[in-house]
Amino acid sequence: MKECKHHNCRTLIKRGAYCDRHKQTQSKYYNEQRKNDDAMKFYRxxxxxxxxxxxxxxxxxxxxxxxxxxxxxxxxxxxxxxxxxxxxxxxxxxxxxxxxxxxxxxx
Missing domain, CATH: 3.40.1800 (His-Me finger endonuclease fold)
Structure with a gap:
């Protein structure tokens, strides 16, 4: 068991990096950052x-x-x-x- 990686979240999880409550938030943020193609091309x-x-x-x-x-x-x-x-x-x-x-x- 380990803690969720979301800031100040102490929920214990068996797998992955985030608890069920924060998985959606992190995926949404990640996908939002991927929208700008020029920025992603730059980072590569x-x-x-x-x-x-x-x-x-x-x-x-x-x-x-x-x-x-x-x-x-x-x-x-x-x-x-x-x-x-x-x-x-x-x-x-x-x-x-x-x-x-x-x-x-x-x-």
């Missing part, structure tokens, strides 16, 4: 992969929020909000998955 592009790697190296693979090991790069201003900032190094920060989930949850 060579220029993003290279920039992402540069940011992780710049930050020494360290989460800027908690100091843990970073494995994600977060856009301070989202790609969908301002396309021109998608590759600006000053708009990018290295974060761990837990901190990224917290950032996204509080939007």
């Amino acid at each position: 592009s060579k220029e993003w992969r290279e920039t992402r790697q540069e940011v992780l190296k710049r930050d020494c693979f360290t989460c800027v929020m908690c100091g843990g090991t970073a494995n994600l790069v977060h856009h301070k201003v989202e790609v969908r909000t301002d396309w021109s900032k998608r590759l600006e190094m000053s708009n990018l920060e290295s974060v761990c998955r837990n901190c990224h989930n917290k950032i996204e949850h509080y939007k």
Whole structure:
């Protein structure tokens, strides 16, 4: 048994990542994010992969929020909000998955 991954949900589950109450919410959010084709193409592009790697190296693979090991790069201003900032190094920060989930949850 493990806890649901939704922020502050303590429901115990046997399988998956989310309890029945939060599965729908997470799927809806995920599908909503997939709607913008240009953004999804960007995240699969060579220029993003290279920039992402540069940011992780710049930050020494360290989460800027908690100091843990970073494995994600977060856009301070989202790609969908301002396309021109998608590759600006000053708009990018290295974060761990837990901190990224917290950032996204509080939007």
